[in-house]
Amino acid sequence: MTDSFDTIVLGLGAVGSAALYQLARRGDKVLGIDQFDPPHTLGSTHGESRITRQAIGEGEQFTPISLRSYEIFRDLEAQSGAELLRITGGLMISSPSSGGIHNTADFYKNTLRAAKKFDIRHDELSAADIRKRFPQFVVRDDEVAYYEYEAGVLSPEKCVEVQLALAAKLGANIRVNECVLSFNESAGGNVSVTTDSGTYHARQLVVCAGPWVSQLVDPQLSSLFQVQRQVQFWFDVDKCYDSFAAGAFPVFIWELSGSGKCQSMYGFPALDGRSGGFKIGTEGYNKVVTTDTVDRNVSADEMATTYEKQIRPFFSPAVGPCIKARVCLYTSTPDTGFIVDKLPGHDSVIVCSPCSGHGFKHSAAIGESVAELVLDGSSRLDLSRFGFSRFDKPISV
Ligand SMILES: Cc1cc2nc3c(=O)[nH]c(=O)nc-3n(C[C@H](O)[C@H](O)[C@H](O)COP(=O)(O)OP(=O)(O)OC[C@H]3O[C@@H](n4cnc5c(N)ncnc54)[C@H](O)[C@@H]3O)c2cc1C
The missing domain is CATH 3.30.9.10 (D-Amino Acid Oxidase, subunit A, domain 2)
Structure with missing residues (x-):
């Protein structure tokens, strides 16, 4: 497998599987990585309903x-x-x-x-x-x-399964049981993602890490989750x-x-x-x-x-x-809303967390919106209230 992609999706739960599928549908050369083998019972997307x-x-x-x-x-x-x-x-x-x-x-x-x-x-x-x-x-x-x-x-588990299967059919690369240890954005805006098995490169990274998200962002942002x-x-x-x-x-x-x-x-x-x-x-x-x-x-x-x-x-x-x-x-998050926004200080990294106990029903369209953000720079649905900047604390890196 090549190690260069258009986009990497980190985390393949509810929203990561949706984003992966939507990107693959649009012909993006996309890699999805998950530390487990979704659907699984360790995050936010299990329990049958x-x-x-x-x-x-x-x-x-x-x-x-x-x-x-x-x-x-x-x-x-x-x-x-x-x-x-x-x-x-x-x-x-x-x-x-x-x-x-x-x-x-x-x-x-x-x-x-x-x-x-x-x-x-x-x-x-x-x-x-x-x-x-x-x-x-x-x-x-x-x-x-x-x-x-x-x-x-x-049915949360079935939704994840179906979107991953369709994404794979459309040509998405999927790596499971592989944990992302870190990511870096170069001055030119490309991203490299290091896992416990190797390093991958892409133009953009979408972080859909669910309850693990706070471990992947800077400490001053992690308290938001x-x-x-x-x-x-x-x-x-x-x-x-x-x-x-x-x-x-x-x-x-x-x-x-x-x-x-x-x-x-x-x-x-x-x-x-x-x-x-x-x-x-x-x-x-x-x-x-x-x-x-x-x-x-x-x-x-x-x-x-x-x-x-x-x-x-x-x-x-x-x-x-x-x-x-x-x-x-x-x-x-402090206002129980979502985060779907560029990671502050990173032009090529989007954090996508449709969280706070009410995100599953929205995950399919959030995945589609993320694909639009990645490929077109904007989405048809209004995501303007899901930015990092709405929180009072100054958020900068
Ligand atoms: C008990 C409960 C009830 C709920 N009820 C509802 C409801 O009725 N209606 C509703 O709309 N919503 C509901 N929700 C909310 C909804 O289920 C969640 O918002 C949604 O499932 C979150 O999905 P996610 O993709 O953000 O996270 P997850 O599905 O947890 O996905 C995150 C993925 O990222 C992977 N990952 C994390 N870190 C790494 C790493 N370093 N390397 C590789 N992979 C990584 C994880 O392995 C995981 O697979 C409920 C949630 C819970 C917990």
Whole structure:
């Protein structure tokens, strides 16, 4: 294999696989490198399911990115024959008294605003409506919901697999189980990337390292990316499978009352048959870790506590205890937004981190935008709010 490329993509998870595929589609001579063999279970892109939705409460700039991603995921399905996106409908529950925040203050109001602005099919439900339509949720009288018809579930591992396979078919070079140790930009703007197996050269480098990104950028930038331990829990629905199966049960985000970011919970229908369980996640932002130090085990105590706190008060008593749990990693910026920008001081290095726990649904279109940035110098979708310079601290190298 030659060691010179147009572009190197470092990291082949959710967004790296998308960028690699999109670059290969456009005829770029591209190399993708990953320290593991994606999809794998050590980063941010595992656990069988990710919520996708169209009206995005994290900020208006995200809705066009999500809409474009829907189109790309459908196109990937058509090319591969794999089922990547399953429409289940999505319920976002909140209340005027809810102190819960899902990623952003005003998540619920912003979601409604985006739905109206972008003409996204939805209903607004009172507590009585929720009880009638989705009796699986034990809501309080002051709780309301936004129901989105086209929300659904993406299969993260399959999306990565399909994009890597299509990229390879289009001529992309892929090196797995090879770790990037460092990269350097020459005065002329070319980049050399050194791994534990060799050195490669390219005109541009795209860094899609997920929770490892802070280890690859300068120390003053690395503090912008905090890594948090998150747990995905599956609960036994054997006794109530019909009401938790896809078709009967929507994906949901529930802003619970109480204060603080960790009061939000989200979940999915039972996707893996009667014995597969239904999955929820609670968002915890206070456990900052690193990829090396994170505890990847989930204790019996943690599972039992989650059942008592997140399942028993909010769902039918027929839902049984936790049957499995997996640790996954969020990478959060201070404003929970993304970084898709040139690395300060480097003209030929783009850092791409669609992170903070809500990036998967956008990853297909972010990959496409990155390919446009690399090849055309600008992207059709507006990425202007994803720059390094938005943070208060002076960022320079
Ligand atoms: C529990 C959980 C639930 C989530 N739920 C949702 C959801 O419902 N909806 C949603 O839209 N988003 C969700 N997200 C967010 C979404 O999954 C992430 O934003 C997305 O997967 C991040 O992808 P990534 O490509 O940035 O990182 P990863 O997929 O982790 O990819 C990074 C890759 O870089 C490689 N790498 C790193 N360093 C090196 C190196 N030095 N050399 C070579 N390779 C390297 C790694 O091996 C890895 O494969 C969730 C995330 C978690 C953790």
